[in-house]
Amino acid sequence: MSSEALFQDAFIYLTAAVIAVPIAKRLGLGSVLGYLLAGVIIGPFILGLVGEERADVMHFAEFGVVLMLFVVGLELEPSLLWRLRAPILGLGGLQVVVTAALLAGGAMLWGLSWQAALAIGLTLSLSSTAIVLQTLSEKGLLKTAGGQSSFAVLLFQDIAVIPMLAIFPLLATQGVAHGDDGHGAATFVSGLPAWAQTLAVLGAVAAIVLAGRYLLRPLFRALAATRLREIFTAAALLLVIGIALLMTEVGLSPALGTFLAGVVLANSEYRHELESDIEPFKGLLLGLFFIAVGASIDFALLLSQPLLILGLVVAIVIVKGLVLFVLARLFRLSLDQSLLLAFALPQVGEFAFVLFSFANQQGVLEATITSPLVAAVALSMALTPLLLIVNERVIQPRVGTPERTTRESDAIHEESAVIIAGFGSFGSTVGRLLKANGVPTTVLDLDSDRVDLLRRMGLQVYYGDATRHDLLETAGAAGAKLLVLTLDDPEKTVEMVETARKHFPHLTILARAFDWDDAHELLERGVTYVYREALDTSLRMGRDALQLVGFRAYQAQRAAQKFLRHDEQSMHLLTEKRGDRTWYINTARGRIEDLERLLQADLGESAVDRDAGWDAETLREDVLRSGLGRS
């Protein structure tokens, strides 16, 4: 591909993403659906802007999944992984086995050989890590029981791909076609006997764990000491690419290898740096991947065999969804969390593209069978964000933890003056203080287990995404006075401020901010009461430090109070000064400049007041000079 063509393609893909994603997000559809739609629009069926390179692009973009698993691993400490072992092996294992058996049975009824049916069943049992994790994390559902189970199942599926690749050649009923897809092609170990292959696999895994433990830390420390950020980024990418290559060589899934490396590094001090370095690459590549999926939907085939393909999609989604739901119930997930799992994972994943083309080459399946299946897979992926929206808006309010408590019909409906959004450790302190002092509050929260608990304790709790204005409406925003935002997600907070100011302008908003940037953003949106979450704690710590170096308790207390006042003033001043350079606030240099301004302001009078009222010096001078009080 010439560089000009490369730039043209990059231009088209980026334009599509930049236009479609914000619109989809604005409409509440989520970014994944935005990317998919962008792909459909630039794809051959509508605009035809992208052509032959689609498969290459998708292949390249699959690396985004690898990066994503690395980041997921970074956020997952080994202890947590260990706690998830039961759902990973049990729930994940059963899901793959049962789904594969049912779908393979269906394929046999269709008249396929058992070998072909098994290959299809196994392939279709997999779900899309990329789409599910991205969508769930965007909705803030990853930490819920259903989200954790989804993650566990996806992890097992990623592991299951390896034996699948191994057994497909055994299922061949026709001669091997000599396509060259890179997958299943000769690797370093493929010529070795089985025991040596196993040894190589174990060796590779051990190498990753040991290197992660003992080699990478000193390496990163040395790189960090150079203070060249791009070198650190380069090292992070090198690490991921290196592991991906190693894994491919020994025949393991690259995603699995980087996931493992991520877990090993989850406890290291470089975790956050690695995360923020990899994050943009991950985001872009995943976006590209979703666009490629959208563009790969073969509408011509869909139009020629609409009933077959749509029938396949519906059958797959229903079978997978039912299996997931039943297994989730067996594993004692609550009803709404089981539904979340069933609605999150019923699509077929990106590995299906790989496995189907591999099956073609190996002569397991013919192209006439895989083509409609590939179309169905792509459609099922595109359907996922929509299914999750249906689950969230239609199913959950009825079946799951209801958005509102069902009240006795004779109970007097008392509208709370205070609505608290987010009842984590921050919000619960606010809520408990208010409740202890007899102020009724209404709570909005997204964690259904917590919601159930709070309801048992007699609190007025609504379940759901607090950024939705209809939920605010149900919670009685029209009659409330205060809206207390204690979500731990700054973006959601800003979103909610906008919703509230648009639909319920009479509400006084109190908002939790993470740091300066959030605080500025909230102030710019007209929130008067902004609370930086670490401010009071750090001031208390500073006050105690003053006391421990010998300050009087009350002097330290007043110093901290004055500092708080001064700091709040600086915050407001700085917000005014930033003016229209908001585009620039997220950069590190912007933050350093802010800090510089702050430190300069601290040198002035207002940060350290003299409490002159208690100062007898001027009075003494007066007395001594005039002889007052002597007579």
Next chain:
Amino acid sequence: MAHVLVLFAHPALEKSRVHRRLIRALPALPKLTFHDLYEAYPTFDIHVEHEQALLTAHDLIVLQHPFFWYSTPPLVKQWEDLVLEHGWAYGSTGTALRGKRWLNLITTGGGASAYTREGLNRFTVRELLAPIEQTIRLCGMEYLPPYLIQGTHRMSEADIASAAEHYSELLTWLHDDRIDWSQAGHYATLNEALVATNREGVPA
């Protein structure tokens, strides 16, 4: 011997010339308790039960503070309002403080002559202390004439050193119960009473 509680209130001890020296001269006596109110309650969040228990455990309470605008520092007012509860300190069932003695120990920037009818401040310190005196009497305590350290603005280092020495002696006397309270009550200040009733070198 008497159990003596010194309630000390100074919002900015770091700026004080006199009180800093006084409390450095505090004698170490078995039944003397020194309680620094601003150090204990920098946020004015007074622990009422603890304060009441302290009062119960002592026979003589000395309230030591600088005279700010003819009155106490604000934490003392808060302390009075919260600790001297109805039903505990006064009222038909409020008998907890009955029979205890109360002494104001006050420093004033102006000299003694400023606190006279003709002086700049037009009232005596004893007159200006009327609200506290009445509070103490309502609680059934014996109100002693105040002990005053005056003219602190003009005090030299030597003056302050001698005031600190007298302060230490005073607390020792109070602790050892060596003051004849039947006579002391007739004087305007405790300083005068001590000079008049004792021949030895006294804390005046």
